[in-house]
Amino acid sequence: MLRPLQEIFKPEDYPDLLLGIDRPDDAAVYRIDDTRVVVATLDFFTPVVDDPYYYGAIAAANALSDLYAMGVDPLFALNISAMPASLDAEIVGEIIRGGAEKVREAGAVVAGGHSIQDDEPKFGLVALGFGEASKLIKKEGAVAGSYLVLTKPIGTGVTTTALRDGVADASDIQDAVRWMSRLNVSASRVARAAGVRAGTDITGFGLLGHAVEISEASGVRLRFFLDRIPFLTGAKKYADMWKFPGGSSDNRLFFQDRVRFETGIDETGQMMLFDAQTSGGLLLVVESGQLSSFRESADQEGLSFWIVGEVELGDGIEVLKSVSRSDFPCSSSGESVWFYADPA
Numbered sequence: 370m371l372r373p374l375q376e377i378f379k380p381e382d383y384p385d386l387l388l389g390i391d392r393p394d395d396a397a398v399y400r401i402d403d404t405r406v407v408v409a410t411l412d413f414f415t416p417v418v419d420d421p422y423y424y425g426a427i428a429a430a431n432a433l434s435d436l437y438a439m440g441v442d443p444l445f446a447l448n449i450s451a452m453p454a455s456l457d458a459e460i461v462g463e464i465i466r467g468g469a470e471k472v473r474e475a476g477a478v479v480a481g482g483h484s485i486q487d488d489e490p491k492f493g494l495v496a497l498g499f500g501e502a503s504k505l506i507k508k509e510g511a512v513a514g515s516y517l518v519l520t521k522p523i524g525t526g527v528t529t530t531a532l533r534d535g536v537a538d539a540s541d542i543q544d545a546v547r548w549m550s551r552l553n554v555s556a557s558r559v560a561r562a563a564g565v566r567a568g569t570d571i572t573g574f575g576l577l578g579h580a581v582e583i584s585e586a587s588g589v590r591l592r593f594f595l596d597r598i599p600f601l602t603g604a605k606k607y608a609d610m611w612k613f614p615g616g617s618s619d620n621r622l623f624f625q626d627r628v629r630f631e632t633g634i635d636e637t638g639q640m641m642l643f644d645a646q647t648s649g650g651l652l653l654v655v656e657s658g659q660l661s662s663f664r665e666s667a668d669q670e671g672l673s674f675w676i677v678g679e680v681e682l683g684d685g686i687e688v689l690k691s692v693s694r695s696d697f698p699c700s701s702s703g704e705s706v707w708f709y710a711d712p713a
């Protein structure tokens with residue numbers, strides 16, 4: 370998708386565009402002086418849940434997430450909205466309110482936006498913030514010996530598809546909505562406090578697709594332990610019903626040649642790791658020397674986190690059934706999630 374841009378805008382003509390055309394990351398980064406950068410992103414999508422307020426809130430949390438993934442707080446946002454003319458004004462108002470209250474929770478402001486008429490609703494944000502060039506969290510820079518930390522459970526794709534097909538339990542939908550509408554603000558601040566330099570957020574490419582991005586940008590191998598990966602409470606149930614969205618199958622087709630699964634991890638387990646996510650958590654590369662400070666500030670912020678793997682020399686992604694080392698650090702306790710404890 371970026372190819373025509375690379376033909377028109379030669380990266381060498383834009384030395385202040387630090388991340389963008391030739392090196393895409395979670396957001397575009399443009400240098401404005403010796404230390405500061407402007408970081409900008411946009412994201413929008415069709416409804417993922419039935420409740421208009423939470424649709425707006427999730428769309429906003431998802432759009433702001435790309436700034437948090439880069440270690441930057443949003444300053445202001447602009448609404449992007451396409452709504453059917455037939456849609457009740459009250460419903461449209463709820464979508465906008467859900468988004469706006471989420472932006473306010475993030476400490477930012479909605480400064481305007483643009484709306485058009487369209488047959489299928491679409492909503493999202495442009496979001497912008499300032500950062501320090503030397504402190505950004507990028508997909509490059511992951512070093513061997515680090516731990517992989519995830520800050521939300523996965524399984525939103527398979528759960529929201531089950532919802533769309535009318536087979537999801539109310540409690541599972543609630544669980545998914547609670548996680549999807551949660552901002553990645555605490556995760557981002559904890560990462561910054563610990564000095565984390567590499568990471569991303571888990572969205573459309575799923576856990577393993579985004580892991581491939583880090584692996585390739587950093588030139589390292591990422592190894593995951595399936596029994597350490599947190600899932601939404603209903604994810605396995607809907608995975609067994611094969612309620613994966615099309616994007617999850619696309620992810621597997623596109624990324625599977627760079628992923629090696631240990632024998633015994635069945636197809637359902639593999640697909641769950643490729644499941645396309647909406648407003649997922651951050652996947653952070655925490656160096657071993659940063660882990661205790663990470664844990665300390667996570668406790669202060671009340672952030673749940675799971676240590677799901679490690680970084681080593683090499684390339685590609687490896688998924689093992691379980692941790693074999695007895696000295697592997699433990700995750701934070703806390704919120705209720707499901708673990709793939711018995712993949713066989």
Ligand code: CO
Nearest residue numbers: 395435438570
């Ligand atoms: Co992202």
Ligand code: CO
Nearest residue numbers: 411412435572
């Ligand atoms: Co994005």
